[in-house]
Amino acid sequence: MHRLPEIDGGNLSLAQGEVQSAGAPQRRSVSDQEVDETLNAALRRIRPAATQICHEMRVGVCTWQFRVSSNRSMNASAGANGLIVVNRGIVEYAANEDEVAMVIAHEIGHQAADHVATGRRNQAVGALVGAVLLGALGTVASYNSGVNVTNSAARTGANIGGAVGRVSYSKEQEREADYIAALILYRSGIDPDKARGFLVTMARASGRKETGMLDSHPAGPERIAGWDQAVAEIRATNGRLPQRA
Numbered sequence: 437m438h439r440l441p442e443i444d445g446g447n448l449s450l451a452q453g454e455v456q457s458a459g460a461p462q463r464r465s466v467s468d469q470e471v472d473e474t475l476n477a478a479l480r481r482i483r484p485a486a487t488q489i490c491h492e493m494r495v496g497v498c499t500w501q502f503r504v505s506s507n508r509s510m511n512a513s514a515g516a517n518g519l520i521v522v523n524r525g526i527v528e529y530a531a532n533e534d535e536v537a538m539v540i541a542h543e544i545g546h547q548a549a550d551h552v553a554t555g556r557r558n559q560a561v562g563a564l565v566g567a568v569l570l571g572a573l574g575t576v577a578s579y580n581s582g583v584n585v586t587n588s589a590a591r592t593g594a595n596i597g598g599a600v601g602r603v604s605y606s607k608e609q610e611r612e613a614d615y616i617a618a619l620i621l622y623r624s625g626i627d628p629d630k631a632r633g634f635l636v637t638m639a640r641a642s643g644r645k646e647t648g649m650l651d652s653h654p655a656g657p658e659r660i661a662g663w664d665q666a667v668a669e670i671r672a673t674n675g676r677l678p679q680r681a
Contacts, residue, residue, distance in 0.1 A: 437493075437495060437549055437550075437612070437680060437681055438549075438612055438615065438677070438678040438679065438680060438681055439678050439679045439680070439681050440608070440611050440612060440615055440662070440666070440678065441662075441665040441666060441668075441669050442665075443658060443661050443662050443665065444661065444665060447661040447664055447665060448657055448658060448661040450661070451639075451656075451657040451658070451660035451661040451664070452657040454636060454657075454660065455636060455639045455640055455656055455657050455660070458636050458637075458639075458640045459640075460640065461510075461529055461637045461640055461641045462529070463508075463525075463528045463529055464527075464528050464529070465528075466524075466527055466528055468524075470527070471504060471524045471527045472504065474527050474530075474533055474536055475502070475504060475522055475526075475527065475536060475540070477533060478533050478534075478536040478537040478540055479502065479537075479540055481533075481537055481624055481625075481626065482537050482540065482541050482544075482620050482621065482624045482626070484624070485620050485623035485624040486541060486544045486548070486620045486624075488623070489548060489616065489619060489620060489623065489677070490544070490547070490548040492677060493548050493549065493677065495548075495549065495550050496547050496548040496549050496550035496551075497517070497518040497547045497548070497550065497552075498518075498547075498548065499518050500518045500519075500520050500544060500547060501517070501518050501519050501520065502520050502521075502522065502540075503519065503520070503521045503522070504521075504522055504523075504524060505521050505522065505523045505524065506523075506524055507523040507524065507525060508523065508524060508525040508528060509523055509525045510523070510525050510526060510529050510634075510637070510638055510641060511523050511525065511526070512526060512539050512540070512542070512543050513543065514543045514546035514547050514551065514552055515552060516552055518547055520540070520543045520544065520547065522539065522540060522543070526539050526634075529634070529637055530634055530637075531633050531634070531637075532630065532633075534621070534626050534627065534630045534631040535630075535631050535633055535634035535637075536634075537621060537624070537626055537631060538617055538618075538621060538628075538631035538632070538634055538635075539634060541616070541617035541618075541620040541621055542613045542614060542616075542617040543613070544616070544617070544620065545612065545613035545614070545615070545616030545617050545620070546609065546613045548616055549609070549612055549613065549616065551609045551612075551613065554609070607654050610654055610659070611654060611659070611662050614659065614662060614663050614666060615662075615666040615670075615678065618663060618666045618667050618670055619666075619670050619675060619677070622667075622670050622671070622675050623675050628663070628667045628670075629667070632660065632663055632664070632667075635656065635659055635660050635663055636656075636660060638656060639655070639656020639657060639659065639660060640656070642655075642656055
């Protein structure tokens, strides 16, 4: 929904070099109490600014429900009705509380921009278009061969179309959620440069260097470069929301 800065080739090359030279991700041993305390402390720091930004945007969900998952992977997710789930692996791999705040702010960004509902609409539209197109081809094939394949072709088209619809805008949504996260941190008085280390950690863990057409997330170096350019723009505008697309 916002105009995002174009990723500069020079910044992308720098990010690729940074990821390549980074060490392997290190997992810390933390107690359940430390996980809860870290997540709650990070949320307290960013919640006022996040709520204000969400209300300024006037499109998404601004009342959030937070849950902690025992999953030890570096992941978090945004779901229906404002649900945000953060894995304990986020705390285990994060180098500091600022990095944890960045992850939470990113998921809040998805909610504030209404990405969950938009993704479901994209999937439904893609499934419908796929079913119509392959169903029509199936009708022609059935007529020529004498074997009715229309229904199976329509089902296949719906599955393919739904998958394409689901990822059609998701990379841009991830970039937008990162931009909103950087804005939340900036307005919360958290240095976005101290939080970006988690992007490097995730990029190093995934090993993906380039973004594929059917990937749901930008590759790590592209995401880091996008973050750096978003932060530069946010500082230049003193924390204003970017222009609407």
